[in-house]
Amino acid sequence: MRTALAIARKELSIYFTTPWAYAVFTAMLAVSSFFFVNSLFDFQRAQEMARTYGWDRIPQEFRNLTDGVMVPFWSTVVMITLFVVPFLSMRLFAEEKRNKTFELLMTAPVRPVEIVLGKYLGGLGIITTTLGLTIFFPVLLTVFGKADSGSALEWSTVLLGYGGLLLWGATCMAVGMFISSLTESQMVAALVTFAVLLPWMLLQGLAQATEEPVRSFISYLSFGAQLQGLMRGVLDLKAIVFFCSVIFFSLLLSHRTVEAQRWA
């Protein structure tokens, strides 16, 4: 496994020397701060309305910052993640093939499983960094926010929500890595990854047009439906199992493609 770690370290060091990673960090921070400020304003407006018309007229979630600000914020981060992951995952295998460095990996005494795990670990590192940057916002709320009962945020919920976000990022990265292993072109890898992730996310909408039991099956498969609980900071075991299976199968397929080089 030492070689897998060496590969992961190499991936990370390359990520951090390319402008891509910084472009993604900037995009993540810029877009998410826009939506964050937006949900803060919504929250504030709700508070003012409550003062005028009474709390029973105001939706439940605006009672506290966690549900009123963080939950809508996470759902935008989920979408941003879907857009930025293809740009991070595209290079994982495609670049090696184009650069002919794949020949180095494949002729070194390294098993395909170590290559796949190493690359995936590197990918996880970069997506964790990207998502980790947004923890700035809840920290800001805790520092400046006030609540009747101590902390402005329920940190247990916030941490669960971030766990869910990471799981989502890890899933996108696994799918993107598999697609990157199929092509030499980073551009193609990014476009196909996006073309797979977005419809998969929106599968729920398609489900409305179908009958039971197909409907519940399709919405079970939909990323959007599976994320609903997790993105409210709920420990949704069924969804966790679902995302872990998607990751596992993507890694398995990547392994198959790398292994297939031996048979080409």
Place this chain on the structure above:
Amino acid sequence: MPMIEVQNLTKRYRERVAVDALNFSVAEGEILGFLGPNGAGKSTTMKILTGFLPPSEGTAKVAGFDVFEQPLEVKRRIGYLPETPPLYPEMTVAGYLKFVAELKRVPGRGLRAEVERVSGLTGLADVMGRVIQNLSKGYKQRVGIAQALLGSPPVLILDEPTEGLDPAQRAEVRGLIKGLAGKHTVILSTHILPEVTMTCEKVLIINQGRVVAYDQIRKLAKVHGGKAENVSLEEIFIKLTAA
């Protein structure tokens, strides 16, 4: 037992036959010059020997291990310089060599010394901190050679190692390869024929995937030289690979 043994090796890319029923073997400690015109199938043969590509037919064995059946055993024993040096442009030379040493499972304690050893051998000491992207072609080639030497594997497969080097460095690499004889088994492809005469005892010349000559250089000269005493390898090469 020969270190490298190739039997009836054939490689087809779809319809195109790149390597056609190749047979040869290289004894331990021997340096084999691997020659042939462009597109003859040299790089393809080397890719099969290193386990990067599977053969369509036939077998290749390194140190008694079949490259297809026991790839890990083979890869552990081979240092390989592909025709395009496999470099990560964003990395520094030192970072890159350290990474390859880790891939080759050079033990952690000896790693720094090993990287220093190969960078000394290939004249890289002054550029260790530089980003590979910014190196000149010849220096990139040297990094490729250094990478193949890491871990001093018993078998070296070098695809045009002196390509792009300046005359001084070329002589140095030639000396380096010559110094490997005895301890290491080397297959070396090149288009610079005097280089072969200087470094190798034996040559294998292929044309369109088939062997056209496979012998000691002295004997080839005798057979093809006819009455002329000092026929050069170049003349033999041109004669054998014409048409």
